[in-house]
Amino acid sequence: MSNSDIAENLFMFPATVSTAPTTVSAEANLIERACSGDRDAFTDLYKMFAPLVHGIVLARVPYDDAQDIVQEVFLSAYNNLHTLRDKNVMGAWLATIARNRATEFYRHARPTEELSEEISDRNNPEAEAREILAAIRTMPEAYRETLVLRLVEGMTGIEIAERTGLKPESVRVNLHRGMELLRKTLGVGGRK
């Protein structure tokens, strides 16, 4: 796809984001209920945002530690929910907490050893997946987050934009450029 095609798509994009306000109000309602002590409402919020938080964390830390950090992020959010002034930016707020927690993880992390060649066998599908994830992690932050959310968590571009609070145009560009960079890194091929 050429740059002009991308520009055309970007121009056409806003018409497709019509479902955002209803989702936002449902979030706000859940947050209000959770603030007043409704645990079920917070559990619903957790189910809604857990893939987003997991994706953001996974873009930075190893898979084995990601789940623990997700729990920490939601626990922190649960304890500080009353400090959230704008109820419509829950996703962006959680994303910020997740990024900070991931940074803290590396601050307190113990030194790790690289896998030996025997263990990291290329024919092993999990090892291959780890290699792809490692390649994604080497990319700039904007690309790696959107790519993990799209390829690992299975979210669409619209969902990523809604949950993270980013502009859909930015997400689309990040996805496209990130995917091209990943193909180059993995040696799949250049532009078509």
Next chain:
Amino acid sequence: MNDEYLWQKTGSDPEIEKLEKKLDVFRYRDAPLNIPVVENVVETARVPRWRISLAFAFAASAMAGILAAVVLFNITSTPVETVFVASPELETASPAPAAAPIEEKKTTTAPKVVPQFAEIKRSKIIRTQPATERRPRSKDLRPSNSIATLSPEERYAYRQLMLALSISSSKLKLVEDSIKGNENSENTSTDKR
């Protein structure tokens, strides 16, 4: 690369689908959220730290202000100035120069209506000692001037102290004179030159 598939999963792109399939092992698996029961979401009464520190700062400055005002008031309102002279027997307390005439004026112009309880209170303050023997209002670091009230040992110690002071003062005088003499001799020598 099918951009629409990458954006909203419409159509198909075998390459991206393959990547999705491989990376599926890392996808988020639904896990229950473990929230401790003791934690409480609603914390409306929590006061931020900066507010507490600000309140402390205000309280401290107010206290300092009050203290300064009290000290200033005490300094300005001391009416008696004690004059110390060489001999302790001649020590007198002189009243403040402006205070006495103002009081006189007040008494002559408008006689005060004193309530009964105040009169009773005032009548209790009876001066039994003459003014010279009364303790001065200002702080006197020296021992009491009435030598007659001292015990023989104290009297002896007092005299010894006085003797020591006089000797030291005379020595100081000698030193001062010698310094002056030296200065004079130097001056004369310079004049001669």
